[in-house]
Amino acid sequence: MTLSLYISGDTTARALGADALVAVLEVQAAAADVPLNIIRSGSRGAFWLEPMLEMDWQGKRIGIGELMASDAEGLLATLLDNPESHPNYLGEVAELPWFANQHRLTFARAGEGDPIDLNTYRALGGLQGLERALSLTPDAVVEEITDSGLRGRGGAAFPAGIKWRTVLGAEADQKYIVCNADEGDSGTFADRLLMESDPFQLLEGMAIAGIAVGATQGYIYLRSEYPRAQLMLNEAIDAARLAGVLGERVLGSDKSFDIEVRLGAGAYICGEETALLDSLEGKRGMVRAKPPLPALEGLFGKPTVVNNVLTLAAASTVLAEGAAAYQAHGTGRSRGTLTVQLAGNIARGGLIEVPYGISLREIVFDWGGGTRSGRPVRAIQVGGPLGAYLPEAQWDLPLDYEAFAQAGAMLGHGGVVVFDDTIDMAAQARFAMAFCVAESCGKCTPCRMGSIRGVEVIDKLVANPADTAQKILLEDLCDTMEHGSLCAMGGLTPSPVRSALRYFPEDFGLAAEAS
Amino acid sequence: MLQFYQPQPDFGTPLRESEQTVSLTIDGVEVTVAEGTSVMRAAADAGVKIPRLCATDSLEPFGSCRICLVEIEGMRGKPASCTTPVAEGMVVNTQSDQLAKVRRGVMELYISDHPLDCLTCPVNGDCELQDTAGEVGLREVRYGFEGANHLSADKDTSNPYFTFDASKCIVCSRCVRACEETQGTFALTIDGRGFDSKVSAGQDELFMDSDCVSCGACVDACPTATLTENSIIDAGVPEHSAITTCAYCGVGCSFKAELRGNTVVRMTPNKDGHANEGHSCVKGRFAFGYATHKDRISEPMVRDSIDQPWRTVSWEEAIAFTAARFRGIQEQHGRNSVGAITSSRCTNEEVYLVQKLVRAGFGNNNVDTCARVCHSPTGYGLKTTLGESAGTQTFASVAKADVVLIMGANPTDAHPVFASRMKRRLREGARLIVIDPRQIELVDTAHIRADYHLPVNPGTNVAILNALAYTIVEEGLQDSDFIADRCEEPAFAEWLAFIQEPQHSPEASAEFTGVDPELVRGAARLYATGGNSAIYYGLGVTEHSQGSTSVMAIANLAMLTGNLGREGVGVNPLRGQNNVQGSCDMGSFPHELPGYRHISDAATRSLFESHWGVSLDPDPGMRIPNMFNAAVAGEFRGLYCQGEDVAQSDPNTHHIEAALSALDCLVVQDIFLNETAKFAHVFLPGSSFLEKNGTFTNAERRISRVRKVMPAQAGMEDWEVTQALANAMGCPMTYSHPSEIMDEIAALTPTFAGVSYERLDEQGSVQWPCNTESPTGTPIMHVDSFVRGKGYFGITEFVPTEERANRRFPLLLTTGRILSQYNVGAQTRRTANTVWHEEDVLEIHPHDAEQYGISEQDWVGISSRAGDTVLRAAISERVKPGVVYTTFHHPVSGANVVTTDNSDWATNCPEYKVTAVHVEKVAEPSQWQRRHREVHRLQTSLLAEAGRE
DSSP states (O other), X not given: OOEEEEEOOSHHHHHTTHHHHHHHHHHHHHHHTOOEEEEOOOOOSOGGGOSOEEEEETTEEEEEOSOOGGGOTTHHHHHHHOGGXXXXXXXXXXXXXXXXXXXXXXXXXXXXXXXXXHHHHHHTXXXXXXXXXXXXXXXXXXXXXXXXXXXXTTTTXXXXXXXXXXXXXXXXXXXXXXXXXXXXXXXXXHHHHHHHHOHHHHHHHHHHHHHHHTOOEEEEEEOTTOHHHHHHHHHHHHHHHHTTSSBSSGGGSSOOBEEEEXXXXXXXXXXXXXXXXXXXXXXXXXXXXXXXXXXXXXXXXXXXXXXXXXXXXHHHHHHHHOHHHHHTSEXXXXXXXXXXXXXXXXXXXXXXXXXXXXXXXXXXXXXXXXOSSSSOEEEEEESSTTSOEEOGGGTTOBSOHHHHHHTTOOOTTOEEEEEXXXXXXXXXXXXHHHHHHHHOOSOSHHHHHHHHHHHHHHHHHHHOTTOHHHHHHHHHHHHHHHHHOSSHHHHHTHHHHXXXXXXXXXXXXXXXXXX | OOEEOOOOOOOSSOOOOOSOEEEEEETTEEEEEETTXXXXXXXXXXXXXXXXXSOOTTSOOOOOSOOSBOEETTOSSOOBTTTOBOOTTOEEEOOOHHHHHHHHHHHHHHHTTSOOOGGGOTTTTSOHHHHHHHHHXXXXXXXXXXXXXXXXXOEEOOSSSEEEEGGGOOOOOHHHHIIIIIIOOOOEEEESSGGGOEEEETTTBOGGGSSOOOOSHHHHHOSSSSEEEHHHHHHOSOSEEEEEEOSSBTTOOEEEEEEETTEEEEEEEOTTOTTTTTOOOHHHHHTTGGGGOTTOOOSOEEOSSTTSOOEEOOHHHHHHHHHHHHHHHHHHHOGGGXXXXXXXXXXXXXHHHHHHIIIIIISSOOEEEGGGGTTHHHHHHHHHHXXXXXXXXXXXXXXXXXXXXXXSOOHHHHSHHHHHHHHHHHHTTOEEEEEOSBOOGGGEETTEEOSEEEOOOTTOHHHHHHHHHHXXXXXXXXXXXXXXXXXXXXXXXXXXXXXXXXXXXXHHHHHHHOOOHHHHHHHHHHHHHSSSEEEEEOHHHHSSTTHHHHHHHHHHHHHHTTOOSSTTOOEEEOOSBTTHHHHHHTTOSTTEETTTEETTOHHHHHHHHHHHTSOOOOSOOOOHHHHHHHHHTTSOOEEEEESOOHHHHSSOHHHHHHHHHHOSEEEEEESSOOTGGGGOSEEEEOOOGGGOOEEEEOTTSEEEEEOOOSOOXXXXXXXXXXXXXXXXXXXXXXXXXXXXXXXXXXXXXXXXXXXXXXXXXXXXXXXXXXXSSSTTOOSSOSSSSBTTBSBOOOOOOOOOOSOOOOSSSOEXXXXXXXXXXXXXXXXXXXXXXXXXOSSOEEEEOHHHHHHTTOOTTOEEEEEOSSOEEEEEEEEOTTBOTTEEEEEOOSGGGOHHHHSOSOBOTTTOOBOTTOXXXXXXXXXXXXXXXXXXXXXXXXXXXXXXXXXXX
């Protein structure tokens, strides 16, 4: 009998040694003349356990984690004989508290099977959303999205239903669905994981969007740093076309929809939707002034839905399970689930999908297990490089867009980066400005010129903390950037700077402000 | 009236047109504007200037400088007023403490990377950055000046007319956007990102090495001293200005001549000029230095024979000398032995006076104009079919065209400012058909690619036009309602039978045209069914033995498809010279009085007779070729040549030179001692367009004022000289100002009845017809019916030219223009424009070059049955195999030594565009070129002797 094993083929697992593990197992199988089938599933996102091996054992899907090729002597024999005897045996994967306490909708299939096998996708409940969408009127599909409360997962959290409604209502000979897969925030990897572990879900979500708004062409704008995702997407697109899921008659309907993957060229700003559209059009990626909204004049001037990978993927869940089911998760105006990506100095890093409303402290300590260095956590940056640094006083904030906004922070794309007590927050503030220097598109003055002056002013301030004029200038500069910038790049760069200055003044050599 | 210099008003964002209006409140002032208007422009309407740097009303809003932020009730943040459109009931505040702080904050950033050398800066006092810093109240730059900066960035001085000083750049992208939106060349970009963003020509090249065409749009758009005219750097900002009209091509751009004293320091395209709407090209914008070139001759000169030195004389003596010579010739050889050629570069008033002098003073009708050799077939063809000798549209009409058909024209070189307008429409998605033997730039250029390029063999235009019409009829694509309603039935029926003859099919005509029939059919379908279709054509249509037939065939196509009488369609001749339309309008042709009325028409004649107090000869006089033939025969002996260089520009130079040499008295009125003047007995120094008052009429029938901004170098304006000569010849003229001449023209010419200098001052310009029916002029002609009543379908049988490739002359030479040079080059060769085109070259396809053993830069001898010359070779795939191409901007090139005296059957317009030639590699210039050099040396020495007197 053939032995079937699941080992992730995603970028992180491979970086941690999954390919070597596969090679060792294949050598052992050949030597023992054991028929072996290794399925390169996608990762489930528990990167702290990768490389992880899974197999069906006595009716359960069990796992063995942190399995390095160097420690794999006699591994095959153990697996054949009694995997439970392996020192790294994890038991039933789904029962691990790290997974069991999550609430996986979007990432439910991640790690289950071959990501580019359409039959597996169907068997795991895929395409139900698309089938349902095809049975509804476009208006009803948009209504479902609106009722689900789904908001954009790229960071701005704009209600997807309103955006889709606008595109649906726009008169045009051509409309587009554009997937923003230029995942550039520090500490984020959810989009990549989805594209590598469950690419069909994204294609399905885009097809639903296309059917909803009347678009026949979709583009995935993928950052060039994701070659594996590119491969998986293209193979999935080929398979979907072959099976009639994409193309002229989607699932035998009279609707057509096709998708093409386009690569970025390494610019963070091209994750901003209008710069992305410029880049997709073959131009230099420059932020466009709004209006016109991309929903009305987007790609090549045509009405365009621009949504993040996770937003589009969630659309398939909404359609498959119904707006009410999706809407039942979450809190306040933040409905559904949030995909948190735990990174930085963290003991158990990886992807956690939970309903909105859980606190940051639960995420970092219950799931993350505190710092990897074992030192105390000092600051947590949420929402990418433009997100605020949060001190302990704010770790009980519920993960909710409005609650974070009220605290001068943002959830963004769900990236959580943890720092221990060795961090120099003045250096982090300087880095925020320096990041903006490197990544500004250069169009608007506050961002183009303000960022470099920001670096200079912080240097002067740190060199001479007694120079209060520099602190006032830095605060004024932050105001100018926040109020004056054309897009969120320059507008939000002050956020990490201000939070560092406010919560960690001692790192700048300043006394704490009397509150 | 003296106009002190001030920058042209700027409303920040372009005008929007909409039937819907929107009312809003800005700083407490209620204002109603067209839907789509920006808050910034609405504020300007409400009398509120919002500070800004990256916005200007010639460019689409961009939103980068962040100075123009405002507060709008109910809207989050501080939206940019340039990119935010108005909405009903909007309440806008442009001033608040917060806004003031942000604006100052942004300005502080700008100035932290700007050299503070205002007092020694060339645009001191004329700088938007300086003004805006003042407006926002910047008082200090707390960042200091030791931080990262661009202050040591290199200057790019490669362009002869302007300097790019990157140290002063604020990266507002106005130059980049002007290059894209206004000019359509896409030579500029922003290179790098973030703080390293910088304006870059091409791939970080020098301006001169990039695709830049020196139109000046970027210089105009720059709000700082980054892009500055060298003339301003040298002379300082102007102190007064006057609106005038460019004296180069038939686009007729309106310019502000900006001066310090009597010195023009800059020509700035006038935003309110309807022909150009604030755009310009390298000629009009920069190449005005010829007006003060050392070669200008500022004193009258005479001599008894052309081998004698010139003698500088007073105006009185020169006029008396001329009058006596002409009277003497007429007494001895008859009234018809003298005549005149009017200039398409002179004003309407000057041209009118010369034809009046001929008809009323010489007593014959021997007056012709250089339009004879360019657009006379247009006059004939359009008059015959539509009823008026002029283009049907206004330039702005192209913005409504869905299909543009260009035939025998090269707008990006010859009519660059109109080409930019056309390119904008093409980038918006209008489709393009090009019919030209050569791959002109528009066939494939930045963001534009022709849907169809039909590379027709030279001399077969009629065949291809017939094939297009055949296809439209065969496939039933004609507009039958339009034809039934607007066109003459019997003529159409006859034409319909004619066009359906099998020899007109694309397949059958391919034998002549060399064009794939499928391309022809595709182009025909597109033209007939693509929406509004507009035809633009040039000398590649007219300068043929069947030029007039081609023009008629073009008019037929437009009538056949109903593409006349509204915006976006029409038949549009692209006129070569600034006033070629006007010179024709003014009665320059031997058979026509002003307004295209035949001299044989007794009623018209009596109108002029009673006004002028003379009786007029009812018979048409001699055309230019007739004059030259008669001169060679000894029957024509005196010629007054106004501002035209026939020795260089007319075909078959040997013949022209023989004719000129045979004259007893050749009078040349010009600003330079041109090629023709080398054969002259009297030289009357002319005044440039900057030195006189008058009007020019452009290709869209637009009459625009030419205003005197400096004294006439020779003391007299051209019209005054003609008047003096007329008076000396007993033909009294007493005008004290050109406006009085225009009043006379208006009184005697129905299509000009409403034209006056008062109206021109009031409207800026007027498109004729302008009379009681259309008191403000006529942008689009033939709206409800044709001028002739019903449109006339003329029969357009294709007759191949005799000028065919054969064993002896196996290639066909065709000629054209280049952007930087103008016509015979008399003006542009005396400017820095020569850096772009030092000499005329022969373009030859690589296959032909290989066959004849010719390499790049080789001397190539080109011979035809008329003569031979030598040019350097430029190997190019723009021409197709079997066709060679050159320009004629330099006299020494002798392009017209090669062209023949073949001409249009109806108008005698020369067949410049087809000459069968033989080419071979040679070692030295031709005999004619050697002789030309000798003549040039001799005449220059004869001129020098005059200077010593």
